[in-house]
Amino acid sequence: MSQKKEKIHIICHFELQNALCGNGNSESVLAQSGFTGSSALLVIGDSKKAIFVDSRYTIQAQKECPNFNVIECSSLTFKNEKIRQWILDNFGGTSQILYSAKEVSHSYFEQMKEAFPDAEIIGSFGEPTEFKFLEGGYRVQEPSVLNIHEHLSTETTNQKLDSESLIAESDKAQGIWKIEEYPYQYAGQTFANKKNAFIKKITEDLLPKNQWAFLITSPESIAWLFNLRVQGKTKNCSPTFPSAALLSQERTFLLIPENSINFDLEDFKKVTFFQKNPIFFEETLKNIIEKQENITIFYNEKQISQSFFDTLEKGNCKLISAKDYCMELRGEKNEIEIENAKKIHKIEAVAIIRLFVWIKEQANITKVKEYDILEKLEEFREQSTCYKGPSFHSIIAYGANAAIVHYCPTKEKSSSVNTDNVLLLDVGGHYLGGTTDMTRTIWISSKTKENDNSNNNYCEVPAEIREAYTNVLKGHIALAMATFPQGTAGNQLDILAKQFLWKNQKNYSHGTGHGVGNYLAVHEGPFTISPYNNFGFKRGFFVSNEPGFYKKDHFGIRLENMMVSEDLAAIMDNSSLEGTDFKNRLLLKPFSSSKVEGAYEATNKFAEEIESNENTTNLPVINLAIIGRPNVGKSTLTNTLLGRNAQIVSNISGITRDTIDFDWEYAGRQFKLSDTAGIRRRAKIDDYLEKISVSKALETIDFASVCVLVVDATELEKTDYGDLLNQDLNLASKTIEEGRCVIVALNKFDLIKKRTELKKKVVQTAQNVLSQVPNVPIISISAASGYGVKELLESVIFTEKTWNKRIPTAKLNSWLKEFTGKNPPPASSTFRAKLKYITQINIRPPSFVVFCTRAESIINSYQKFLINQLRQAFKLDGVPIRLHFRKQKNPYK
Numbered sequence: 001m002s003q004k005k006e007k008i009h010i011i012c013h014f015e016l017q018n019a020l021c022g023n024g025n026s027e028s029v030l031a032q033s034g035f036t037g038s039s040a041l042l043v044i045g046d047s048k049k050a051i052f053v054d055s056r057y058t059i060q061a062q063k064e065c066p067n068f069n070v071i072e073c074s075s076l077t078f079k080n081e082k083i084r085q086w087i088l089d090n091f092g093g094t095s096q097i098l099y100s101a102k103e104v105s106h107s108y109f110e111q112m113k114e115a116f117p118d119a120e121i122i123g124s125f126g127e128p129t130e131f132k133f134l135e136g137g138y139r140v141q142e143p144s145v146l147n148i149h150e151h152l153s154t155e156t157t158n159q160k161l162d163s164e165s166l167i168a169e170s171d172k173a174q175g176i177w178k179i180e181e182y183p184y185q186y187a188g189q190t191f192a193n194k195k196n197a198f199i200k201k202i203t204e205d206l207l208p209k210n211q212w213a214f215l216i217t218s219p220e221s222i223a224w225l226f227n228l229r230v231q232g233k234t235k236n237c238s239p240t241f242p243s244a245a246l247l248s249q250e251r252t253f254l255l256i257p258e259n260s261i262n263f264d265l266e267d268f269k270k271v272t273f274f275q276k277n278p279i280f281f282e283e284t285l286k287n288i289i290e291k292q293e294n295i296t297i298f299y300n301e302k303q304i305s306q307s308f309f310d311t312l313e314k315g316n317c318k319l320i321s322a323k324d325y326c327m328e329l330r331g332e333k334n335e336i337e338i339e340n341a342k343k344i345h346k347i348e349a350v351a352i353i354r355l356f357v358w359i360k361e362q363a364n365i366t367k368v369k370e371y372d373i374l375e376k377l378e379e380f381r382e383q384s385t386c387y388k389g390p391s392f393h394s395i396i397a398y399g400a401n402a403a404i405v406h407y408c409p410t411k412e413k414s415s416s417v418n419t420d421n422v423l424l425l426d427v428g429g430h431y432l433g434g435t436t437d438m439t440r441t442i443w444i445s446s447k448t449k450e451n452d453n454s455n456n457n458y459c460e461v462p463a464e465i466r467e468a469y470t471n472v473l474k475g476h477i478a479l480a481m482a483t484f485p486q487g488t489a490g491n492q493l494d495i496l497a498k499q500f501l502w503k504n505q506k507n508y509s510h511g512t513g514h515g516v517g518n519y520l521a522v523h524e525g526p527f528t529i530s531p532y533n534n535f536g537f538k539r540g541f542f543v544s545n546e547p548g549f550y551k552k553d554h555f556g557i558r559l560e561n562m563m564v565s566e567d568l569a570a571i572m573d574n575s576s577l578e579g580t581d582f583k584n585r586l587l588l589k590p591f592s593s594s595k596v597e598g599a600y601e602a603t604n605k606f607a608e609e610i611e612s613n614e615n616t617t618n619l620p621v622i623n624l625a626i627i628g629r630p631n632v633g634k635s636t637l638t639n640t641l642l643g644r645n646a647q648i649v650s651n652i653s654g655i656t657r658d659t660i661d662f663d664w665e666y667a668g669r670q671f672k673l674s675d676t677a678g679i680r681r682r683a684k685i686d687d688y689l690e691k692i693s694v695s696k697a698l699e700t701i702d703f704a705s706v707c708v709l710v711v712d713a714t715e716l717e718k719t720d721y722g723d724l725l726n727q728d729l730n731l732a733s734k735t736i737e738e739g740r741c742v743i744v745a746l747n748k749f750d751l752i753k754k755r756t757e758l759k760k761k762v763v764q765t766a767q768n769v770l771s772q773v774p775n776v777p778i779i780s781i782s783a784a785s786g787y788g789v790k791e792l793l794e795s796v797i798f799t800e801k802t803w804n805k806r807i808p809t810a811k812l813n814s815w816l817k818e819f820t821g822k823n824p825p826p827a828s829s830t831f832r833a834k835l836k837y838i839t840q841i842n843i844r845p846p847s848f849v850v851f852c853t854r855a856e857s858i859i860n861s862y863q864k865f866l867i868n869q870l871r872q873a874f875k876l877d878g879v880p881i882r883l884h885f886r887k888q889k890n891p892y893k
Contacts (some may be wrong), residue, residue, distance in 0.1 A: 223239065242257055253272045254274070285312075302325045368416040491534055746781065815870075
């Protein structure tokens with residue numbers, strides 16, 4: 001052991017994403033070592049320096065940090081005896097440990113004190129005028145504290161800056177922050193809802209008796225809670241921003257960068273905003289706390305920086321450590337978030353498939369570099385209007401580079417793609433509606449079907465790679481198909497993915513899966529699938545599934561999908577045991593076949609099918625109900641549709657007493673055809689059996705997709721088209737009120753003499769009676785001869801498709817902006833409602849919510865006008881539309 005005690009400098013780049021850093025830890029590690037990974041611990045002394053990394057980054061650190069001792073550790077905290085012992089062996093226990101208080105958490109600071117009880121641990125923090133700027137990060141110091149940066153690499157220039165220069169440099173490094181609201185249609189909850197849930201969790205678990213507040217310093221938690229994101233792309237691949245929040249039941253204080261608000265403050269009436277340069281956050285927090293008396297402040301010791309903790313400790317308040325309740329709440333995704341995730345993964349799949357097609361089409365693959373593939377991927381992604389940028393630095397790795405778990409090519413440092421080795425792509429994107437993360441490994445071959453004259457497969461893969469790929473894929477499938485009790489932890493599931501590698505004495509040392517945010521961090525806690533995580537899974541967790549295998553200097557294989565944990569009613573034949581599974585897999589990009597060449601077979605046609613949402617393999621069954629008054633030809637129409645005499649037909653009304661269902665197929669669509677009993681006015685029904693028949697017929701309507709209302713045209717011709725037709729259309733109106741589609745079939749039309757006149761009067765009456773659904777299809781048919789039946793069926797299929805239509809939110813809001821610009825809501829008294837945004841919340845029928853101010857002031861005539869314009873703009877004729885106006889209520893108003 002060395003007898004000389006040295007001063008050492010600790011730089012962390014893994015444990016804390018604090019308020020100053022905002023969308024990623026500082027780049028101090030990069031500035032001092034050249035290491036580009038996202039997890040490392042630097043120990044720098046006068047005589048030696050080391051970089052500690054986990055197994056993901058060992059090879060990378062050896063390549064990027066030739067002047068450092070590279071030491072692999074399972075964890076990078078001072079609880080790890082390996083780190084502590086190395087420092088003792090090389091620095092004799094140290095006399096001083098120097099660190100940045102803005103980048104080290106309070107819990108890590110406590111670990112340093114416990115690991116080195118005899119050392120003087122000095123943090124760099126103090127008054128704003130004493131800040132020192134260092135490229136890649138910020139440092140502050142009190143005049144009485146040693147300048148710790150004198151001990152850093154001489155390659156870094158230390159320069160004392162005055163306040164104006166400091167702020168200018170800060171703005172330059174941090175960028176211009178513009179923060180926008182993340183709409184309800186993507187978040188699925190309002191800020192008020194989330195805050196209520198947050199406060200409920202605190203009061204249930206902690207039950208504080210005195211006045212309290214909770215300090216949140218996690219940028220992800222703040223962005224999630226307040227439904228705020230950074231506008232546009234960020235270089236650090238995160239839509240978060242420097243921030244800190246202090247929440248109580250009565251008040252909320254939010255610290256954000258100055259000049260960053262780009263959203264409507266109406267939804268945050270009980271929030272006090274402080275727009276400051278992030279380097280002044282501690283001073284602002286100190287001023288807030290000084291105004292509170294006898295307050296208890298909860299904080300998370302792993303997320304609060306030591307500089308923030310020092311500020312709290314100097315205040316007149318009681319401090320209690322607690323878990324981050326936002327992390328747990330944001331981990332369990334709601335239905336809107338899950339549905340949006342499915343949509344954005346389809347969009348991502350289109351970009352990935354087209355990328356693989358592009359790779360296949362390269363005549364000379366050796367001229368393509370890894371970075372060229374990255375740029376092409378971004379080009380395909382940019383075709384989507386909801387794309388917001390990569391969710392992490394893309395991993396495009398060929399051959400030996402694929403063995404570096406987190407290898408990221410740059411324009412300056414990028415290998416050429418050659419042949420006869422693997423190409424690994426681990427990529428993810430941020431979209432309005434969610435975040436993606438995917439990995440595929442494909443084989444790049446020099447052989448083709450055309451130039452291979454041997455009997456070997458044209459894409460022959462070495463046995464070692466084939467075996468490794470197969471075992472990784474088998475492990476991925478095993479985890480993806482897992483069914484398990486709720487509360488099962490990640491460390492219990494990890495073995496499912498590794499079992500096939502273990503049987504062949506192989507392994508991988510990174511985690512198997514991690515949580516993923518909703519347009520937030522691509523790595524989201526508190527759950528992971530790894531040997532070290534004991535947090536239990538619940539419904540609605542987004543988690544990755546990414547086993548792998550790596551052979552240094554040769555190749556690497558990793559296969560990854562995102563999955564959603566879902567509820568199961570019961571498992572293991574135990575009805576009281578709630579279960580969960582991962583069978584809802586999000587990404588649609590196929591894996592390679594067992595020969596590893598299947599990815600080349602992806603085509604633009606498949607991508608276009610996904611993009612246009614026209615894949616008909618899972619189209620729903622059309623529940624088609626034939627309804628109408630007695631003896632109008634319903635059973636005759638049923639027989640004609642089925643092509644057989646399935647129903648008894650008679651001139652005597654009331655033969656059909658019960659609803660009879662038939663399974664039937666037409667034009668590739670599956671139908672459930674229901675022939676119902678005749679429905680008359682209640683006043684004319686006196687037979688008990690008829691009452692039951694009518695009741696069952698009405699019940700059938702409730703479960704139908706489309707109802708064909710059969711009307712006897714010959715009876716209409718005998719009347720003035722008034723009362724008799726109105727009676728039929730009143731039934732249609734009630735059907736529409738249930739949200740079902742109606743098509744009017746004018747039966748026996750071949751027997752009508754004045755067809756044009758009759759049709760015109762029927763259409764006119766229908767427009768008056770069914771004003772809530774303009775342009776209800778009216779088809780002339782003859783059930784007996786088959787005349788017009790094909791047109792009727794085509795109308796049924798088209799109407800059912802419209803009934804299931806989903807309109808992209810971006811298109812809806814673009815339309816709403818243009819519409820309200822020309823046709824704003826009428827003013828009520830001195831105020832006018834403001835229509836903020838619109839989203840479709842359901843199909844069958846199409847249902848929309850308009851979020852607005854003063855919803856109660858919007859008059860009925862304007863609502864109907866808005867619905868009709870919506871119908872015209874998006875071709876929703878012939879189906880009911882439900883439109884709701886909702887105000888984002890603030891419970892503290």
